[in-house]
Amino acid sequence: xxxxxxxxxxxxxxxxxxxxxxxxxxxxxxxxxxxxxxxxxxxxxxxxxxxxxxxxxxxxxxxxxxxxxxxxxxxxxxxxxxxxxxxxxxxxxxxxxxxxxxxxxxxxxxxxxxxxxxxxxxxxxxxxxxxxxxxxxxxxxxxxxxxxxxxxxxxxxxxxxxxxxxxxxxxxxxxxxxxxxxxxxxxxxxxxxxxxxxxxxxxxxxxxxxxxxxxxxxxxxxxxxxxxxxxxxxxxxxxxxxxxxxxxxxxxxxxxxxxxxxxxxxxxxxxxxxxxxxxxxxxxxxxxxxxxxxxxxxxxxxxxxxxxxxxxxxxxxxxxxxxxxxxxxxxxxxxxxxxxxxxxxxxxxxxxxxxxxxxxxxxxxxxxxxxxxxxxxxxxxxxxxxxxxxxxxxxxxxxxxxxxxxxxxxxxxxxxxxxxxxxxxxxxxxxxxxxxxxxxxxxxxxxxxxxxxxxxxxxxxxxxxxxxxxxxxxxxxxxxxxxxxxxxxxxxxxxxxxxxxxxxxxxxxxxxxxxxxxxxxxxxxxxxxxxxxxxxxxxxxxxxxxxxxxxxxxxxxxxxxxxxxxxxxxxxxxxxxxxxxxxxxxx
RNA sequence: GGGCCGGUAGCUCAAUGGUUAGAGCUGCGGACUCAUAAUCCGUAGGUUGCAGGUUCAAAUCCUGCCCGGCCUACCA
Numbered sequence: 111x112x113x114x115x116x117x118x119x120x121x122x123x124x125x126x127x128x129x130x131x132x133x134x135x136x137x138x139x140x141x142x143x144x145x146x147x148x149x150x151x152x153x154x155x156x157x158x159x160x161x162x163x164x165x166x167x168x169x170x171x172x173x174x175x176x177x178x179x180x181x182x183x184x185x186x187x188x189x190x191x192x193x194x195x196x197x198x199x200x201x202x203x204x205x206x207x208x209x210x211x212x213x214x215x216x217x218x219x220x221x222x223x224x225x226x227x228x229x230x231x232x233x234x235x236x237x238x239x240x241x242x243x244x245x246x247x248x249x250x251x252x253x254x255x256x257x258x259x260x261x262x263x264x265x266x267x268x269x270x271x272x273x274x275x276x277x278x279x280x281x282x283x284x285x286x287x288x289x290x291x292x293x294x295x296x297x298x299x300x301x302x303x304x305x306x307x308x309x310x311x312x313x314x315x316x317x318x319x320x321x322x323x324x325x326x327x328x329x330x331x332x333x334x335x336x337x338x339x340x341x342x343x344x345x346x347x348x349x350x351x352x353x354x355x356x357x358x359x360x361x362x363x364x365x366x367x368x369x370x371x372x373x374x375x376x377x378x379x380x381x382x383x384x385x386x387x388x389x390x391x392x393x394x395x396x397x398x399x400x401x402x403x404x405x406x407x408x409x410x411x412x413x414x415x416x417x418x419x420x421x422x423x424x425x426x427x428x429x430x431x432x433x434x435x436x437x438x439x440x441x442x443x444x445x446x447x448x449x450x451x452x453x454x455x456x457x458x459x460x461x462x463x464x465x466x467x468x469x470x471x472x473x474x475x476x477x478x479x480x481x482x483x484x485x486x487x488x489x490x491x492x493x494x495x496x497x498x499x500x501x502x503x504x505x506x507x508x509x510x511x512x513x514x515x516x517x518x519x520x521x522x523x524x525x526x527x528x529x530x531x532x533x534x535x536x537x538x539x540x541x542x543x544x545x546x547x548x549x550x551x552x553x554x555x556x557x558x559x560x561x562x563x564x565x566x567x568x569x570x571x572x573x574x575x576x577x578x579x580x581x582x583x584x585x586x587x588x589x590x591x592x593x594x595x596x597x598x599x600x601x602x603x604x605x606x607x608x609x610x611x612x613x614x615x616x617x618x619x620x621x622x623x624x625x626x627x628x629x630x631x632x633x634x635x636x637x638x639x640x641x642x643x644x645x646x647x648x649x650x651x652x653x654x655x656x657x658x659x660x661x662x663x664x665x666x667x668x669x670x671x672x673x674x675x676x677x678x679x680x681x682x683x684x685x686x687x688x689x690x691x692x693x694x695x696x697x
Numbered sequence: 698g699g700g701c702c703g704g705u706a707g708c709u710c711a712a713u714g715g716u717u718a719g720a721g722c723u724g725c726g727g728a729c730u731c732a733u734a735a736u737c738c739g740u741a742g743g744u745u746g747c748a749g750g751u752u753c754a755a756a757u758c759c760u761g762c763c764c765g766g767c768c769u770a771c772c773a
Contacts, residue, residue: 122773162773237771248771278771335701336768342700347770373773415702415767451702452767489710494703495766502709505722513735521732528731571710575721582721585736594731672733 112408113154114146115401115442117381118199119413119421120162123186123206124171128467129498130460131414132197133453133486138570139412140199141487144628145565149653156401158384160205161187164356165373166248170288179355183208196474197483198631203388207357207376212390213383217376218360220428221349223435224303225363229427231302231346232365236279239296240286246298246352251288254281299365302346303375308427309344316426316443317341329422332493333449336418347424349375378425381411403436408445414452421447448568451491456499456689465696466689468498476681480630481507481674487629488574500689504682507674511633515581515626516673519637521588522615523670529597534616534644535609536663542610550587554580554618555656561625562653577625584618587611613661616644621657624650633673642668 119135121127136159143157163183172182187206194204207213224230238247256264257280264281278284279295286293305313317337329337349372350359356370382402389397401407411421421444429441454460460467473482485506489496526532545551557580564573588611596608620641627634627650638645643665647658 120773124773165773167772251771332702332767339700339768340770345770351771372771377773417773419768419770420773454766493710496709499708502722505709508733509722512733517733517735519732521736523732525731575710578721582736588731589729589737592729592731594729597731670732674733676733 111154112150112406113401113404114143114150114156114408114410115385116143116146116155116157116410117412118157118159119411119417120160120207120377120380121190122165122167123161123163123183123190123208124165124168125186126462126470127190127193128460128462128470129455129486130453132193132199133490133496133498134414134450135412135417136194136199137197137483137487138448138450138490138492138568139410140197141483141570141573141628142410142412142565142568144200144631145562145653148624148627148651149562149566152651156202156385156388157200158203158205158381158388159201160203160207160210160380160384161190162373162377162380163187163206163208164370164376166251166351166353169353169355170251180208193470196470196479198479203384203391205380205384205387207380207383210380210383210387212386213376213380214357216383216386217357217371217379219435220379220432221301221363221371221375222360223433224428224431225301226435227431227433229304229308229431230349231304232299233302233348234297234299236295237298237352238278238284238286238293239298240289240291240293242286242289242291245354246296247286247288247293249278251286252278252281252284252293253287254284257282298352300348300350300369303349303424303427303431304346305423305427306344306346308431309341312430313423313427314341316430317422329447330449330493332415332451333418333422333447336415337422340419340423344423348372374420374424375428378420378428399437399439402441403439404442407442409442411444411447413447413449415449418447418449421449446568451493451495453486453489453491454495454497456497456686463696465692465694467692468689469692472688477677478507478632478674480633481511484511484574484629487570490570492569492571500682500685504677504679508676510578511630511674512672512676514578514585515622516633518581518585518588519619519622519640519673520670522612522619523640523667525593526612526616526667527670529593529608530612532667534661534663534665534667535612537609537613537661538606539660541603541606542613542660545591545607545610545614548587548590550583550590551614551618554583554587557583558621558625558656565628574629577629580625581622584615584622588615614657616641616667617647617657617659617661620644620647624648624653636671637673640668640670642666 116139118139121131143155146155168183169179172179191204238252240247254264255262284293350369351372353370356373357376359366359369385398385401389395413421426443429443432441434440455466458466485503488506489502557576560576561573564576591611593608593611596604599605623634623637638650644661644667647661648654
């Protein structure tokens with residue numbers, strides 16, 4: 111059986127995350143995972159993630175705030191997890207690279223295996239060193255005079271005046287932006303990952319799909335364009351740093367004392383160490399192997415476009431370079447990397463510091479997480495940047511969720527409540543059989559099946575459209591049958607058609623509740639409880655096939671409630687106003 | 698500067714080189730009354746960013762330009 115190991119990019123524990131992050135790497139993954147659990151069985155799906163808690167940016171911010179590194183990342187870990195909980199992101203394990211007890215060992219083992227297999231190069235170069243703080247300075251935290259145009263506020267990596275790329279060592283009169291001191295050049299040794307060699311030894315074949323073990327489907331255009339360009343000019347890449355915070359180099363590496371693994375190196379290993387943590391929590395510490403070394407595993411990385419190089423080139427290289435170091439078995443390579451673009455907010459980038467963001471506490475206190483999930487997914491940046499707008503959110507919520515889907519449940523169940531005293535009607539099987547061929551029901555069948563095929567292909571926007579189209583087809587069916595007229599007829603055959611119509615609608619509402627489940631788990635659950643005893647006609651945790659073929663008579667239905675509440679114009683106007691004020695306050 | 702992605706109806710998006718470029722939402726008109734003033738039907742809406750080229754045929758392929766975005770290896 112094919113198994114799916116799904117990851118979402120590790121959020122950096124250095125600040126709040128927002129809807130933009132959720133739209134790109136988390137919500138699509140969560141909907142995909144919820145679908146897979148239903149369609150393939152929960153035992154064949156594992157969804158892991160965690161915060162990325164190392165790196166120079168964290169050390170600097172923590173020091174600025176006077177916090178030790180541990181407390182600092184703990185705070186953001188908690189904050190970030192809080193937003194995921196509100197969105198209902200259903201990780202099997204959400205850990206963190208500085209809190210997972212397997213992480214240091216796993217990362218060091220990765221390094222050692224690459225070292226032993228000849229995929230690392232050692233180089234000694236001069237770097238700016240601050241004697242005041244006894245630390246090497248990243249280029250970005252240096253300022254000085256540009257060697258090209260003499261502009262005196264050039265950064266260590268780039269000159270904002272002439273735009274040229276500055277080699278930090280050539281920067282004149284450098285000053286540390288951290289403490290204002292004048293650094294000196296000092297030699298330091300670092301290890302480089304030999305990407306060109308790894309590309310020759312299998313990465314290239316894997317990427318091109320020549321490796322039969324990984325029959326990956328085509329890469330997305332944004333991924334392929336980026337990686338092809340990268341392959342044309344592939345270089346060795348440093349994977350160590352001089353920092354006081356991170357995974358120390360393994361013992362026994364000469365010259366490695368006091369150095370740590372580069373955060374980009376240890377971060378993706380977080381997917382593996384989180385899996386180990388999950389396995390241990392299950393009481394089967396070895397269970398991670400069946401995921402990371404199983405021939406049937408499909409490893410799927412959901413990321414934003416800023417992460418493409420690391421997930422399609424660097425991390426696969428690291429996995430490939432392990433060879434048989436892990437008890438003689440190779441690691442799986444990614445099967446798919448759905449990289450999304452960026453999600454903006456009403457024409458501008460999300461920015462907490464500029465006040466251009468959605469306040470998470472406020473949002474979830476006033477709006478339904480299910481509606482947010484559906485809208486954000488439906489407008490997710492799959493092929494190009496996209497955005498959240500309050501007006502569009504209102505349209506999705508009102509016109510699609512409340513009117514098309516919620517009202518469908520309402521009209522059917524209330525009709526049954528009145529005409530059949532809250533129970534499923536008795537039907538003539540022949541009349542029901544006749545209705546099965548109705549154009550609208552066949553259209554509903556097609557659309558509800560398409561929901562699954564689109565999800566399987568990671569086409570989330572299309573899957574949302576199919577779900578709405580399926581519901582629209584059911585509304586058409588209801589309208590075409592006109593049960594409100596049939597029910598009042600003196601003709602017995604007309605009343606039989608009415609009963610059969612309601613029977614079919616109830617069967618399809620049960621199907622709808624399962625199709626809706628990955629997107630809107632809360633509303634799907636409410637719909638199932640409204641269906642009362644009819645919810646028992648199919649296992650709600652199963653994607654299953656289509657609508658149940660026969661709804662027995664006399665099953666009790668529950669009270670028909672409101673699945674999705676509408677959002678009025680004033681509320682939307684108030685939210686837009688709130689956003690503008692937030693931005694103005696920060697200006 | 699270099700690389701890459703995108704530009705299609707008022708809005709959000711579709712369209713293996715192949716009929717007359719399609720949906721949804723909004724707008725307008727109508728039907729209906731079971732339902733959350735919902736639903737259903739009809740209709741309007743286009744120089745596919747611009748200019749060339751290839752082809753029997755171009756939104757699609759090629760060249761140049763314009764606009765937006767991302768990356769550019771020490772921002773994770």
